Amino acid sequence: MTGRLAIVGLGPGAAEMQTPQAASALDAATDLVGYGPYLDRVAARADQVRHGSDNREELARARHALTLAASGRRVAVVSSGDAGVFAMASAVFEAMDSGAPEWRRVDAEVVPGVSAMFAAASRVGAPLGADFCAISLSDNLKPWEVVTRRLRLAAEAGFVIALYNPLSQARPWQLGAAFDLLRPVLPGSTPVIFATAVSRPEERIDIATLADADPARADMRTLVLIGTASWRQIERPAARPWVYAPRSMR
Ligand code: SAH
Numbered sequence: 685m686t687g688r689l690a691i692v693g694l695g696p697g698a699a700e701m702q703t704p705q706a707a708s709a710l711d712a713a714t715d716l717v718g719y720g721p722y723l724d725r726v727a728a729r730a731d732q733v734r735h736g737s738d739n740r741e742e743l744a745r746a747r748h749a750l751t752l753a754a755s756g757r758r759v760a761v762v763s764s765g766d767a768g769v770f771a772m773a774s775a776v777f778e779a780m781d782s783g784a785p786e787w788r789r790v791d792a793e794v795v796p797g798v799s800a801m802f803a804a805a806s807r808v809g810a811p812l813g814a815d816f817c818a819i820s821l822s823d824n825l826k827p828w829e830v831v832t833r834r835l836r837l838a839a840e841a842g843f844v845i846a847l848y849n850p851l852s853q854a855r856p857w858q859l860g861a862a863f864d865l866l867r868p869v870l871p872g873s874t875p876v877i878f879a880t881a882v883s884r885p886e887e888r889i890d891i892a893t894l895a896d897a898d899p900a901r902a903d904m905r906t907l908v909l910i911g912t913a914s915w916r917q918i919e920r921p922a923a924r925p926w927v928y929a930p931r932s933m934r
Contacts, residue, residue: 687753688712689790690760691776693767693797694725698883701798709795713760717749718772722762740824742772746779750787766799770820770848800907801846804879807889809918809926811877811909814933816844821851821858831858832865839869839910844929847908851899859899859908866910870894875911875927878902889924 690709695701710716710726720736728734735752737745746761753759763771773794780787805812817838823831838845850859863876872895880888880903890901894910902908914933918926 687756687790688758689749689753689776689792690758690795691767691773691792692760692762692795693769693771693799694722694762694764695798696765696800696803696883697725697881701803701883703795703797706795706797709793710760710762712758714758715749715752716760716762717745717752718762719745722764726762742775743779746772746775747783749776750779750783750790753790753792754784754786763797764800765803766797767794768796769799769801769818770822800848800879800882801909803882804846804877804889804907804909807879807882807887808877808891808909808924810928811844811911811915812846813929813931814844814912814914815842816846816929818846818848820848821862822849822855823858824855828858831862835862835865836869839866842912842914844912844915845910847910849904850902850906850908852904859902863894863897863899867894870910871913874913875915875917877909877911877927878906879909880906882907891924891927 692706692709694706713732715733716723716726717735719739723734723736749759749761761772761776767773801818819834821831872893874894876892876894876897878890878901915927915929
């Protein structure tokens with residue numbers, strides 16, 4: 685029997701930001717695999733087996749999911765946001781690439797989700813309406829020198845930068861170092877948006893400038909958007925300004 689493996693993006697938090705396709709993939713699963721807090725976002729069902737694990741065990745989790753699927757189970761691996769953006773889809777394909785030949789026969793599917801950058805952008809207007817890039821500030825899987833080079837070149841090239849994994853308890857200094865590195869490259873007036881826990885009850889959106897951006901405003905649930913000189917703001921009475929990237933540079 686050939687099992688199935690769906691790698692499912694759950695969206696940023698709120699149920700209404702989860703796609704119907706994700707809901708069907710979860711519904712069809714006999715087994716759910718993922719980081720515990722993400723599994724907690726899926727309604728419990730007595731006939732489904734849950735395999736929760738620690739956040740750092742992505743490859744082991746991916747192998748476990750492939751083993752279950754190859755044995756005939758219908759498995760859903762869950763990620764927050766989009767399954768392919770700094771998330772489990774890469775770990776599953778890495779495991780498949782170097783793993784048992786029968787894993788390639790598994791009927792696998794990647795189910796996309798609303799990534800944190802899109803949820804965050806929607807709250808402030810249209811900040812990703814022109815060219816942008818996404819960079820994870822975590823140096824768990826790549827050297828910090830690679831991060832700093834990408835940040836500098838992206839800023840020099842005029843990309844809006846969406847920063848994932850800005851900091852955590854184990855990595856408290858990266859976001860401050862990133863701001864320090866960008867300050868000589870970009871004007872101090874460049875807007876910086878801190879979007880924390882978007883679509884969850886604790887949601888908080890702050891707009892600062894690069895000159896006064898305080899890394900302490902961020903935690904591991906924060907997506908940081910670094911703007912460009914092209915961004916415009918529309919002031920509104922008694923509300924946060926709209927921030928948008930015009931479509932044209934002319
Ligand atoms: N696959 C996920 C990203 C996982 S990396 C996605 O596509 O969104 C984890 C990082 O995502 C966090 O450190 C944070 O930067 C961001 N993130 C995840 N959920 C978020 C939310 N609800 N609000 C703001 N940022 C979020």
